[in-house]
Every structure is written in C-alpha cells, then in structure tokens.
Amino acid sequence: MSAHQQTVDEKTPSSRVQRKRGRRIQEILTVAAELFGERGYDAVSLDDVAERLDVTKGSLYYYFPSKDELCTAAIETLGNDWTARLEQLPADGTVTERLRALIHEHVTIAVNDYPAALRLFLVPREWPEPQRARIKELRLRHDNLFRGLVEEGVASGEFKVTSVDTVLQCLHASMTQAPLWCGELGVRARKRAVDELADTLMSLVGR
Amino acid sequence: MSAHQQTVDEKTPSSRVQRKRGRRIQEILTVAAELFGERGYDAVSLDDVAERLDVTKGSLYYYFPSKDELCTAAIETLGNDWTARLEQLPADGTVTERLRALIHEHVTIAVNDYPAALRLFLVPREWPEPQRARIKELRLRHDNLFRGLVEEGVASGEFKVTSVDTVLQCLHASMTQAPLWCGELGVRARKRAVDELADTLMSLVGR
Amino acid sequence: MSAHQQTVDEKTPSSRVQRKRGRRIQEILTVAAELFGERGYDAVSLDDVAERLDVTKGSLYYYFPSKDELCTAAIETLGNDWTARLEQLPADGTVTERLRALIHEHVTIAVNDYPAALRLFLVPREWPEPQRARIKELRLRHDNLFRGLVEEGVASGEFKVTSVDTVLQCLHASMTQAPLWCGELGVRARKRAVDELADTLMSLVGR
Amino acid sequence: MSAHQQTVDEKTPSSRVQRKRGRRIQEILTVAAELFGERGYDAVSLDDVAERLDVTKGSLYYYFPSKDELCTAAIETLGNDWTARLEQLPADGTVTERLRALIHEHVTIAVNDYPAALRLFLVPREWPEPQRARIKELRLRHDNLFRGLVEEGVASGEFKVTSVDTVLQCLHASMTQAPLWCGELGVRARKRAVDELADTLMSLVGR
DNA sequence: AATGAATGAGGCTTCATTCAT
DNA sequence: CATGAATGAAGCCTCATTCAT
Structure with missing residues (x-):
C-alpha cells in the first residue's frame, strides 16, 4: 500500500x-x-x-x-495561497486604508481565481471530522487577518461597529458571494464593481 | 403521458x-x-x-x-412563500424602520425555516434556460422588495449609498449566509445575533 | 378482473x-x-x-x-386491412397485369401507410407462441395472394421462374423494405420509384 | 478520462x-x-x-x-468484415459470372454469419448525426461493389434493367432477408435455397 | 368503463475506488 | 511510480403493469 x-x-x-x-x-x-x-x-x-x-x-x-482527502488538501493549498497573498499587502497606512486594501484584494482573488470557492465551504454539508477541523482552522487563520484590522480600528476609534463578529460575518459573506454577480461582468465593469463593493463594505465599520 | x-x-x-x-x-x-x-x-x-x-x-x-424541474419548482415554492411573508409586513413607519424590519424578518425566516437556502442558488452552474429564467424572475421579485425601500430612502435623503446594486448584493449575501453561523446558537443568543445583524446591515445604507 | x-x-x-x-x-x-x-x-x-x-x-x-397482446392484435388489424385492400383490386386483365397491379398496390400501402411494418416482423425476435402463430397465419394469407398469381402465370406459361418460393421471398423482401429508401423521397419521385420497383420486380417472373 | x-x-x-x-x-x-x-x-x-x-x-x-457508439462501432466491424470478404472474390469471368458469385457469397455470409444483420439497419429511427454518417458511408462502400458490376453489365449490354438503383435495392433487400427463411432449413436444403436465390436474383438484371 | 396514482424492474450512464502489472 | 483495466454502487429516467375508486 x-x-x-x-x-x-x-x-x-x-x-x-x-x-x-x-x-x-x-x-x-x-x-x-x-x-x-x-x-x-x-x-x-x-x-x-x-x-x-x-x-x-x-x-x-x-x-x-x-477524493475527500484530495479536496481537503486542495482547499488547504488554496487557502494558504489566498492568505499568503493577503498577508503580503503593505502594512502601512491608516487602518481604514489597510482594511480597504485587504477587502479589495480578497474580492479580486475571489472573482478572478476562485470563483466557486464558496461552494467548497457549503457542499457536501458535512466533512468527516478530521477534515472539518482542518478547514475550520484555515478559515480561522484567514479570519484573523480581518479581525485584527477591525479590532485595531475600533480600538483607535477610527471604526464604529455594533459587533465585531457580526461585521466580520457580513464582510465575509459579501466578499465570498461577489463572484456570483461580478463573474458575468466584463473586465472594466468588474473592476468598478469591486471598487464599489470595497467602498460599500467599509460602511460596515462606519467608513 | x-x-x-x-x-x-x-x-x-x-x-x-x-x-x-x-x-x-x-x-x-x-x-x-x-x-x-x-x-x-x-x-x-x-x-x-x-x-x-x-x-x-x-x-x-x-x-x-x-429532477431539474422538480428542483426548480421547489425553489419557486420556497421563494414564493418567502416573498409572500415579507410582503405582509406593515407598510407604515419611516423607511429606516421598514427596511430594518424587512431585514429582520428575512433573516428570521432564513435562520428558522430555510437554513440552507443559500445552496440552492449556488449549485448547478447552469440551469437549462427555461428554468434559469424562472429562478431569475423569482429572485428579481424578491430583490425588488429591498430595492424599493433602499431607493426610497436614497431619494428621501434618509439613506446614503455608493451604489444601490452593490448594497443589495451585500445585504443579500449577508442575510443568506446568516444561518451558517447563527444556526448553532441557542435561542436567546440567536435572537440577539439577528438583531445585531440587522443593525449592522443598516450601516450599509448609512444608518 | x-x-x-x-x-x-x-x-x-x-x-x-x-x-x-x-x-x-x-x-x-x-x-x-x-x-x-x-x-x-x-x-x-x-x-x-x-x-x-x-x-x-x-x-x-x-x-x-x-402490450404484446395489443400489438399482436394491432398487427392483425393492420394485416387484415392491408390484405383486404389488395383483395379489392380488379380481377380482370392478364396475369402479368394483375401481378403488377398487386405489387404496385402493396408497395404503395407500405410506403404510405405502414412505413415501419417491417419492424413489426423482426422485433422483438420471439413472440410468445400463441401470438407467433397468429402472425404466421396472417402472413400466410397475405402470401397466398401473390402465390396464387405467380402459380397461375407459371401454369399458363406467361411467367418463368426458377422457384416459386424463392420468387415470393424476393418479392416480399423488396416490397417490404421499400419504405426504407422511398420514404425520404418527395411525392413525385416516390411515385416514380414505386413504378420502377414494380417493373423491376416483374422481371423476377421473367417479365 | x-x-x-x-x-x-x-x-x-x-x-x-x-x-x-x-x-x-x-x-x-x-x-x-x-x-x-x-x-x-x-x-x-x-x-x-x-x-x-x-x-x-x-x-x-x-x-x-x-451504447450508440458501441453499436455503431459494432456495425462498422461487421460491415468491414463483410465487405472485405466480398472484395476478395476473384475478379475474372464474365460480368454475369462475377455478379452471381458476389450475390452467392453475400447471401452465404448473411445466412451463416450474420443472420439478423437486417435488424441493425432498421432500428433506432434516427441515429445521431455522426453515427448516421458512418453507417451511411459503410453502406455506400458495400453498395458500390454491386453497383460497379451492375453498371458494367449494363454498359456492356450484358444486363438489362429499368433502373440500376432499384435493382440494387431489390438485390439488397432480398439478400438481407434471406436468413429469415433460409435459416431454418437444413444444411443441404439451405445450400440449394441459396443457389436458387442467386439464380432468381440474376433475373433482376435480365439474366 | 375509465381514471389517476403508484410501483418496480430494468435501462443508460457516471464515478470513486481497487488492483495487477 | 504509474498505468490500464475493471468493478460496483448509485443516480436519473422510462415504462409496462396493477389497483382502488
């Protein structure tokens, strides 16, 4: 074997x-x-x-x-790649600037490279336990990128939120679903859509 | 036959x-x-x-x-039911109040009755044409409920948005995904989560 | 029941x-x-x-x-109808004229009314015994129309054949398959094809 | 794949x-x-x-x-084999001799090796286009063997026909259906039946 | 007499998985 | 290491047949 x-x-x-x-x-x-x-x-x-x-x-x-194992591993690869690209963003600028850049980059990756990533997290409903754990951990690591910035902004008074958790969920949901409606657009229109999405999402933290 | x-x-x-x-x-x-x-x-x-x-x-x-036809019909049933319930909400109050109520009700339905409706909108990349049309129309009708209010608010100056379309997409995404993270909560916590979600989402229109 | x-x-x-x-x-x-x-x-x-x-x-x-029983009965109906139409042909004229008319009429019926009759005699290979008997008998009755004329012609010296049986088989085969290649033709071409077919088949009896 | x-x-x-x-x-x-x-x-x-x-x-x-593809390929195999055997017949002798030999061999193959080949040409009313083309081509190649000889005989005045096409159709029909009535015969009777069939069919070209 | 409903067997096709080489 | 081959379960769909009403 x-x-x-x-x-x-x-x-x-x-x-x-x-x-x-x-x-x-x-x-x-x-x-x-x-x-x-x-x-x-x-x-x-x-x-x-x-x-x-x-x-x-x-x-x-x-x-x-x-197949399950392969898929889980692929998701990990995908997630690592994704996260890595987000981590490479410049760390200077105001929190607002940095969060906006983060959102922008995240959506860009989603729309261009992994248009069906959303599906991976919904189907099939229940991964066997070991794989579920791995996926959860991945998601956590990824989430923390956003959480860190949001909390920093809240702490500095730059952001205003009802609930950090809720904001993060909304951010995530909106960004992940973006390919569903941006995917059909042409290159130019898509770029603008991503920009507008980033702007719109910033309002979730009061910006 | x-x-x-x-x-x-x-x-x-x-x-x-x-x-x-x-x-x-x-x-x-x-x-x-x-x-x-x-x-x-x-x-x-x-x-x-x-x-x-x-x-x-x-x-x-x-x-x-x-199977396609059955599934489409099921979606229609679900969608009609859902929309009908939203349409029954009282039509008085400020736009802000009404939008918030609409969001609140939508999420409540999603969390309680159709916890995984999201999947239905992701699955077979391409429906055969006739069915795609039917689903699109359904979605449109549903969307219009929200769009109407948002536009009304924008017109009256009560709301401030970058792009109505984008706001609607974010609303939709966030509301639909809510069951994924609210679902595990207990009754009380869940209620609060829904409230916070509604509040958070109102910030998308500047409220 | x-x-x-x-x-x-x-x-x-x-x-x-x-x-x-x-x-x-x-x-x-x-x-x-x-x-x-x-x-x-x-x-x-x-x-x-x-x-x-x-x-x-x-x-x-x-x-x-x-279904088997229905189909067999239908075949009988079809066969009876078919045979009846052939039996109504005028009984005067030379044997040659009558045989040619018989062939012509048979092919016309085949092409116009029962283009797939051939299939009924080939698929599914084995009818249950009682039905097979009925079909065989039908075929026999139908065959005798042709056999009678051919034998008459042979007896009178008008026809020349190697073997009556063989001639009948060839006649039948050719007439039954006709719809397969005449079917696609236009009305005019089809009429001519039927004529030529009748002429050609007459040569089987030396005419 | x-x-x-x-x-x-x-x-x-x-x-x-x-x-x-x-x-x-x-x-x-x-x-x-x-x-x-x-x-x-x-x-x-x-x-x-x-x-x-x-x-x-x-x-x-x-x-x-x-299944379609398998069946078409099977037909091709069968047809190629069949045609190849016919093409191996000696090319000398009068046209009459050669046509008779061709008919004789064709029927022999039909009766002995492919007793129900006929069915293959009747069955699904409509093959998907690519397969129909392949079958048509096969049939054409096979047909040309006979057509060549018939035309040669007509040109040389050895044969007399009303219509080459019609003769070919009758030949084909009769030869292909032969197994249906020869099949049940004993070895000896069958041989004679095939001989008689060949003789009888020669009369289609005036021989 | 006739209907609507249900059944169950069988057909085609896909695909994750196994295995000898 | 990798391949080609084979398997078996499962999925969608059709249809002759049955049956209560």
Whole structure:
C-alpha cells in the first residue's frame, strides 16, 4: 500500500525522493485547487483532475487516499495561497486604508481565481471530522487577518461597529458571494464593481 | 403521458381530483424544498425525496418530468412563500424602520425555516434556460422588495449609498449566509445575533 | 378482473354493450396499428397509444391484457386491412397485369401507410407462441395472394421462374423494405420509384 | 478520462499495450455485433453485452462512451468484415459470372454469419448525426461493389434493367432477408435455397 | 368503463475506488 | 511510480403493469 503521508507540509525532506514527492503533491494540489475552486466539489471528478495533470486517475491514489482527502488538501493549498497573498499587502497606512486594501484584494482573488470557492465551504454539508477541523482552522487563520484590522480600528476609534463578529460575518459573506454577480461582468465593469463593493463594505465599520 | 401541468399555480382547480393533485404536488414540493435547501442540488437524490415522502422514485415522475424541474419548482415554492411573508409586513413607519424590519424578518425566516437556502442558488452552474429564467424572475421579485425601500430612502435623503446594486448584493449575501453561523446558537443568543445583524446591515445604507 | 375476450372478431354480438365494446376495440386497434406500423414495437409506449386515443393508459388494460397482446392484435388489424385492400383490386386483365397491379398496390400501402411494418416482423425476435402463430397465419394469407398469381402465370406459361418460393421471398423482401429508401423521397419521385420497383420486380417472373 | 479512441481502425499500434487494447475492443465488438445482429438495437441491453463478455456493464464504458457508439462501432466491424470478404472474390469471368458469385457469397455470409444483420439497419429511427454518417458511408462502400458490376453489365449490354438503383435495392433487400427463411432449413436444403436465390436474383438484371 | 396514482424492474450512464502489472 | 483495466454502487429516467375508486 502506498504511504499517504503529510499532504501539505513535509516534516522530513530527508531524501531526494521525498522532495520530489513533495513537489509532485504540490503540482496536484495546485491543479485540484483550481478545479475545485472553479466548479465545486461535486462537479469535479478525479478524471478531470487527472486529465488536467496529464496522468491517470489511478496515480492520484498514490498520493491521496480519497477524493475527500484530495479536496481537503486542495482547499488547504488554496487557502494558504489566498492568505499568503493577503498577508503580503503593505502594512502601512491608516487602518481604514489597510482594511480597504485587504477587502479589495480578497474580492479580486475571489472573482478572478476562485470563483466557486464558496461552494467548497457549503457542499457536501458535512466533512468527516478530521477534515472539518482542518478547514475550520484555515478559515480561522484567514479570519484573523480581518479581525485584527477591525479590532485595531475600533480600538483607535477610527471604526464604529455594533459587533465585531457580526461585521466580520457580513464582510465575509459579501466578499465570498461577489463572484456570483461580478463573474458575468466584463473586465472594466468588474473592476468598478469591486471598487464599489470595497467602498460599500467599509460602511460596515462606519467608513 | 402523465400530465406535468402547472406545477406551482393551479389555474383550474375545477374538480376535486384536481385539488387533490394540487395538494399532492404541494406536499412533494415542500419536502423537496426542505431537502434541496438543506443539502443542495447535487447532494439530494430523487430517492432521498421519494423516501421522505414514503413513495418510490418513479412516482415523482408522475408529477415532475425531471429532477431539474422538480428542483426548480421547489425553489419557486420556497421563494414564493418567502416573498409572500415579507410582503405582509406593515407598510407604515419611516423607511429606516421598514427596511430594518424587512431585514429582520428575512433573516428570521432564513435562520428558522430555510437554513440552507443559500445552496440552492449556488449549485448547478447552469440551469437549462427555461428554468434559469424562472429562478431569475423569482429572485428579481424578491430583490425588488429591498430595492424599493433602499431607493426610497436614497431619494428621501434618509439613506446614503455608493451604489444601490452593490448594497443589495451585500445585504443579500449577508442575510443568506446568516444561518451558517447563527444556526448553532441557542435561542436567546440567536435572537440577539439577528438583531445585531440587522443593525449592522443598516450601516450599509448609512444608518 | 376485466374479461379479455375476442380481440378482433366478435362471436356473440348479443347485446348493445357488446357491440360498443367491439367498436371501441377497433378504434384502439386502428390507432395502435398506425403507431406500431410507423415506429415499430419498442419505439411505441402504451402512453403513446393512449394519448393518441385521448384516454389513459390504464384504460387500455381494460381491453387488452398486455402490450404484446395489443400489438399482436394491432398487427392483425393492420394485416387484415392491408390484405383486404389488395383483395379489392380488379380481377380482370392478364396475369402479368394483375401481378403488377398487386405489387404496385402493396408497395404503395407500405410506403404510405405502414412505413415501419417491417419492424413489426423482426422485433422483438420471439413472440410468445400463441401470438407467433397468429402472425404466421396472417402472413400466410397475405402470401397466398401473390402465390396464387405467380402459380397461375407459371401454369399458363406467361411467367418463368426458377422457384416459386424463392420468387415470393424476393418479392416480399423488396416490397417490404421499400419504405426504407422511398420514404425520404418527395411525392413525385416516390411515385416514380414505386413504378420502377414494380417493373423491376416483374422481371423476377421473367417479365 | 478513459480514452475512447479509434474504435475500429488502429492507427498507431505502437506498444504492446495498445495492441492489447485493440484486441479487447475487437472482442467486444465481435460480441456486440453478434448480439445486435441477432436482436436489434433496442432489444439488446449493455448488460447483455457485458454478461456475454463476462465483465460488468461499467467496463464497457471504458472502451465506448455510449451504447450508440458501441453499436455503431459494432456495425462498422461487421460491415468491414463483410465487405472485405466480398472484395476478395476473384475478379475474372464474365460480368454475369462475377455478379452471381458476389450475390452467392453475400447471401452465404448473411445466412451463416450474420443472420439478423437486417435488424441493425432498421432500428433506432434516427441515429445521431455522426453515427448516421458512418453507417451511411459503410453502406455506400458495400453498395458500390454491386453497383460497379451492375453498371458494367449494363454498359456492356450484358444486363438489362429499368433502373440500376432499384435493382440494387431489390438485390439488397432480398439478400438481407434471406436468413429469415433460409435459416431454418437444413444444411443441404439451405445450400440449394441459396443457389436458387442467386439464380432468381440474376433475373433482376435480365439474366 | 375509465381514471389517476403508484410501483418496480430494468435501462443508460457516471464515478470513486481497487488492483495487477 | 504509474498505468490500464475493471468493478460496483448509485443516480436519473422510462415504462409496462396493477389497483382502488
């Protein structure tokens, strides 16, 4: 039986083989993240993933024990990538500026790269426990980026909110659903829509 | 050929039989709306629907010509019910009061009755044309409730928005996703969450 | 249980009711013969038959115990009708003239009225015994029309054949398949095709 | 995605694997041709085909994307085989001799090897376009064998016909239906029947 | 006599999963 | 490592048949 080890991080990249394996896994996850992000869990078959990778379906099972596992790992990859891009935003400027930039970037990524990311978090309803935990943790890490800024703004008096939690939920919901209505727009109109969305969402913190 | 007639509205409930048929269809639609609302299109099989109704899959085809059609009709039922309840809200008070009430009621319905309605709007990327039209129209009718109020408020100077469209999208997204995070709360906490959500969302129109 | 009696002929048309029943049965058989003759056994559902009669599927079972039985009876009706029309041809003229007229009429009926009759004799391969017998007998009766003329012509020296049986088989095969290639033609071309077919087939008897 | 490639011809039997695949496909097609030839399209289920091959239904989909495609490919295999055998007949002798030999061989094949090929040409009223084209082409190639000879005979004055097309249709119809009435005969009687059939059909060209 | 409703078997198709090589 | 092949469960849909009314 093929050993299904660390799917995302590699603790002991001792040998050359290990490193190669890691690289291969990343390739797979990148492609899988793309596909799942585009179409959602149900609409992507392992054949789709395999074909885009130009390998056979069977090979995927050498690296991942099941579709669920592959998908979860892909979500992690996707989430890490996403979060990483958000973390690279410049840390200077007022809280208002920084939050707006964060929102803007988040929506841009959602609309351009992962239009169906929303689906991944809704279907199928119940992940098996270990995977649910991993997804939850991911979401938390991501949330904290926003939470940090909002709290900072509230503390400094720059923002005014009824409830930080509620604001975060609304932010998240609106940003994640954006691809659903921005997706059909042309390039120009889409850019403006994202701008307006960012402006509108800033009003949630009183800006 | 089994008559797949008016699935939602009944133009000619002439005979007793017709009425009975109508009632049966409503039963089915209610159950279907529940299931699809809970799990989304792909994750619900016709067997699931049939089983919950305690009939066989085949019977469903006596009333609906396909899964797509059943699901669309279920969505229509759900949407009509939902919209009807919103339309019954009192029409007096300031725009602010009325919008807040509308939001509050919408979220209450979402959280209590259709906790996963969101899924219904995400699922099969592309409905066949006739069904897409029906869903779009439904959504439009529902949207107009909110749009009317927002525009009224903007016209009267009571509201301030960057873009009416964008505000509506954010409202919708936030309200629809609410069950995802309110659902787990206890009765009391949930009530407060809904209140806070309504307050928070009012800030989208500058209130 | 409803009594499934004489499907085609009525032995005891004692009461008014009996006669009405007989008429209804004929209606059904006429329609069924049309449909089966057009599309073949498999491609016709009882719903199709019922719909064209403007009754429900269930009603058919009041008159016929199964699709097989209905289809066989329909074939009989079709065959009787067909044979009757051939028997009405004028009995004067030379054998050659009469055979040619017979062929011509047969093909005309095949092409215009029962384009898929061929299918009925091939699919599904094995009728249950009683029905097979009935169909065989029908075919026999029909065959004898041609056999009689051919033998007469041979006896009178007007025709020359290697084997009467073989000639009959070829005649039948060619006439029955005609709709397959004549069917697509326009009215005018079709008429000429039928004429040429009759001429060509006459050469099978040396004419 | 399982590769549904060249189903009949194999352009690049590069590796051993490819050849094995080709062999498997041929196995399937042979079996399918038998079954479809025996019972016709509708009366054969994929389960039937799979069972006769001692595999599961699903496996067939590894090689063919649909029942239609499988059936068309089977017809092609059958047709190619058939035509190839006819093309191997010696090309010397008078046109009369050659046409008679062709007819004789065709009927022999029909009776012995493809007793119910006829059904394949009757069944689903309408093939999807691409498949219809393939079948038409096959039929054309086969037809040309006969047409060539008939035209040659007509040109040389050896044959006399009303219409080449019509003669070809009659030839075809008679030869294809032959198994239906020759099939039941014993070996000896059958041989004579085939001889008589060939003689009789020659009279269609005035011989 | 006739209907509306329901059933259940069977058909086609997809797809996650397994496995020998 | 990777592949090609095969499997089996599950899904959608059709339709002959039954039955209470």
